[in-house]
Amino acid sequence: MSAPTIERLGDQALLLRWGDSADIAVNRRVHALAGRLRAAAAPWLVDCVPAYASLAVFFDSATLPGEDPMAVVAECVSAILAGEERRSGATPSRLVEIAVCYGGDHGPDLDDVASACRLSAAQVVERHSRPEYLVAMLGFSPGFPYLLGLDAELAVPRLATPRVCVPAGSVGIGGAQTGVYPNAGPGGWRLIGRTPQCLFDARRAPPAQVMPGDRVRFVPIDAAQFQALHERET
Amino acid sequence: MTLEVLAGGLQTTVQDLGRFGYRHLGVGVAGALDGYSARVGNLLAGNPENFAMLEIALHGPRLRFHRAARIAITGAELDAQADGIAVAGWRQVDLPAGCELVLGPCRRGARAYLAIAGGIQVTPVLGSASTDLRAAFGGVSGRCLVAGDLLPLADTSPVGAADQTFVCWKPAAIPNPATLPTLPTPAPWWLNPEPDLDFKHHTPIRLLPGRDAVVPATALCSDAYRVSAHSNRQGLRLQGPPLTLVDRRERLSEPVAPGTVQLPPDGQPIVLLGEAQTIGGYPRIGHVIAADLPRLAQLRPGDTLHFEMIDAPTAHALACAQRQRLTRMALAIEQRRRES
Numbered sequence: 001m002s003a004p005t006i007e008r009l010g011d012q013a014l015l016l017r018w019g020d021s022a023d024i025a026v027n028r029r030v031h032a033l034a035g036r037l038r039a040a041a042a043p044w045l046v047d048c049v050p051a052y053a054s055l056a057v058f059f060d061s062a063t064l065p066g067e068d069p070m071a072v073v074a075e076c077v078s079a080i081l082a083g084e085e086r087r088s089g090a091t092p093s094r095l096v097e098i099a100v101c102y103g104g105d106h107g108p109d110l111d112d113v114a115s116a117c118r119l120s121a122a123q124v125v126e127r128h129s130r131p132e133y134l135v136a137m138l139g140f141s142p143g144f145p146y147l148l149g150l151d152a153e154l155a156v157p158r159l160a161t162p163r164v165c166v167p168a169g170s171v172g173i174g175g176a177q178t179g180v181y182p183n184a185g186p187g188g189w190r191l192i193g194r195t196p197q198c199l200f201d202a203r204r205a206p207p208a209q210v211m212p213g214d215r216v217r218f219v220p221i222d223a224a225q226f227q228a229l230h231e232r233e234t
Numbered sequence: 235m236t237l238e239v240l241a242g243g244l245q246t247t248v249q250d251l252g253r254f255g256y257r258h259l260g261v262g263v264a265g266a267l268d269g270y271s272a273r274v275g276n277l278l279a280g281n282p283e284n285f286a287m288l289e290i291a292l293h294g295p296r297l298r299f300h301r302a303a304r305i306a307i308t309g310a311e312l313d314a315q316a317d318g319i320a321v322a323g324w325r326q327v328d329l330p331a332g333c334e335l336v337l338g339p340c341r342r343g344a345r346a347y348l349a350i351a352g353g354i355q356v357t358p359v360l361g362s363a364s365t366d367l368r369a370a371f372g373g374v375s376g377r378c379l380v381a382g383d384l385l386p387l388a389d390t391s392p393v394g395a396a397d398q399t400f401v402c403w404k405p406a407a408i409p410n411p412a413t414l415p416t417l418p419t420p421a422p423w424w425l426n427p428e429p430d431l432d433f434k435h436h437t438p439i440r441l442l443p444g445r446d447a448v449v450p451a452t453a454l455c456s457d458a459y460r461v462s463a464h465s466n467r468q469g470l471r472l473q474g475p476p477l478t479l480v481d482r483r484e485r486l487s488e489p490v491a492p493g494t495v496q497l498p499p500d501g502q503p504i505v506l507l508g509e510a511q512t513i514g515g516y517p518r519i520g521h522v523i524a525a526d527l528p529r530l531a532q533l534r535p536g537d538t539l540h541f542e543m544i545d546a547p548t549a550h551a552l553a554c555a556q557r558q559r560l561t562r563m564a565l566a567i568e569q570r571r572r573e574s
Contacts, residue, residue, distance in 0.1 A: 007445060008442055008443075008521070008546060009489065009490075009491055009494070009521060010442060010491050010493045010494065010521030010522070010523065010524070011442060011521070011523050011524055011546060011549040011550060011553060012491065012524050013489075013491055015445075015488065015489065017488070020485075020486055021486065022486060034258070046254050046255070047254060047255060047256075047257040047258065048258060049257045049258050049489040049512055049513070050258060051486075051487055051488050051489055051513055052486050052487060052488075053486055054486075054488045054489065055489075056257075056488075056489030056491070058254075058257070058491070061524075061550060061553060062553075062557060067547045067550060067551075068546050068547055068550060069550060070546060137487075137513060138258065138259050138260040138512075139260045139487065139511065139512050139513030140260065140511065140513065141260060141368070141369065141511075142256075142259060142260045142261045142369050143259060143260055143261075144260055146487075183369075183370075200259075200260075202261075202359045202360055202369070202371040202372075203359065206259075207256070207259060207261070207360060208259045208260075211259075212258055212259075
């Protein structure tokens with residue numbers, strides 16, 4: 001696998017990029033480097049933001065010497081990358097189970113997704129809850145996980161007009177991606193189910209239940225189980 | 235000890251310098267969009283740079299101080315009256331207990347800052363008092379101020395809160411109510427925010443190149459852009475001659491930052507501000523330098539701006555120069571206080 005390119009993301013950050021495709025092996029490298037950068041705890045590190053095939057490193061330029069602080073940061077990142085090349089094996093990651101009540105009121109688009117994919121609703125549920133997903137990144141809104149590993153047969157286009165309010169916990173498919181809306185808000189993905197679990201709460205530590213680099217599995221539950229779990233969460 | 239909101243204004247929020255360290259969880263920075271004015275406001279009020287204050291967009295609130303307070307108004311020029319007495323910006327002002335502060339429309343610039351000695355005491359969320367309007371947390375329940383809100387003010391000096399700043403925070407900076415005048419009293423000296431703010435828009439907004447090129451390469455910097463009314467704390471939507479990308483393929487979503495200039499398919503750039511999302515999929519054609527984010531935040535709907543592409547060492551020199559001006563201001567304020 002080739003080394004990432006390094007470019008400027010303004011004058012307070014740099015961006016490393018490993019090509020232009022959302023690939024599980026590449027994304028694992030992004031999270032591995034993010035973890036090693038955090039562990040190095042450089043005094044200039046402000047934020048370290050992983051995405052599908054890129055990693056932004058935000059630095060405090062006031063604490064860095066020289067005419068171009070990014071050069072110092074790039075050098076440090078390159079040294080960590082060189083060390084990474086010599087290591088082998090994937091870093092272990094957590095497996096988080098997310099209970100999902102598919103279809104009905106909780107997944108209003110399940111039947112549309114099934115007919116678009118020429119599958120039954122039960123087959124969509126089976127194919128959606130079978131794989132182990134990788135949390136490629138959190139974004140869009142606080143705690144929103146973008147998951148890699150969706151069955152290619154389940155890819156469906158987004159809604160032509162986004163919903164004004166998607167209920168918190170809704171599980172959706174948008175193109176070849178799947179994810180969970182942690183909080184109520186607007187959204188254009190097709191909703192196939194909903195989890196009673198609270199994925200993001202700013203008052204909690206850590207605020208996000210699912211972290212970048214984690215593995216996720218969806219566990220189907222019925223409406224009664226949803227209700228019981230929902231009451232326990234709130 | 236509270237600050238009572240009699241009228242909320244157009245979009246008044248509690249902000250500090252932002253929420254850092256959580257962008258990997260999709261939590262953006264938020265914070266004062268014009269961090270320069272926010273810093274100077276806190277210095278004038280006798281606070282560390284990062285204390286919570288009010289950010290006021292386009293039209294200000296009406297407030298009642300239930301105790302005497304030292305304040306400073308910075309950022310946009312706005313009409314301000316304390317018990318009917320006009321109060322100018324960029325200086326410390328001592329207000330008596332019970333004073334009603336009426337903040338009117340912004341005359342020049344888009345965002346004014348009201349700093350109060352001791353800061354506004356809201357419960358920090360993820361390490362910051364800043365209101366994130368899109369995520370709906372921080373500040374006062376993650377929303378703008380409305381009539382009836384009561385904001386707690388510090389009634390004792392939080393000694394030891396001054397770490398991380400280059401200004402030593404003297405607890406005595408909170409004026410002693412016994413020695414306060416009964417009328418609003420502005421200091422006889424003030425600060426000049428130029429060149430860090432410039433409401434005449436003479437200086438172009440400077441940027442570093444982004445990953446994506448437009449044709450012709452100089453297009454972004456050759457025409458003037460107008461700020462659209464659909465702008466908000468997340469970003470400024472610009473209107474001008476549509477720009478065309480060299481490479482129009484779909485992009486994989488990548489991290490973005492305040493200052494990132496995105497180009498959606500309609501060819502009209504969006505410049506992200508402090509409440510930017512953490513990740514974006516639009517092509518990025520430039521990044522406004524940190525030293526120019528304050529001037530960007532002061533642009534109003536209908537204002538025009540020009541861009542100028544610069545190189546990284548110049549951007550760094552401009553950031554250093556701005557920090558040095560802030561340091562000199564802090565020293566000058568200290569000296570004035572000692573003399574008075």
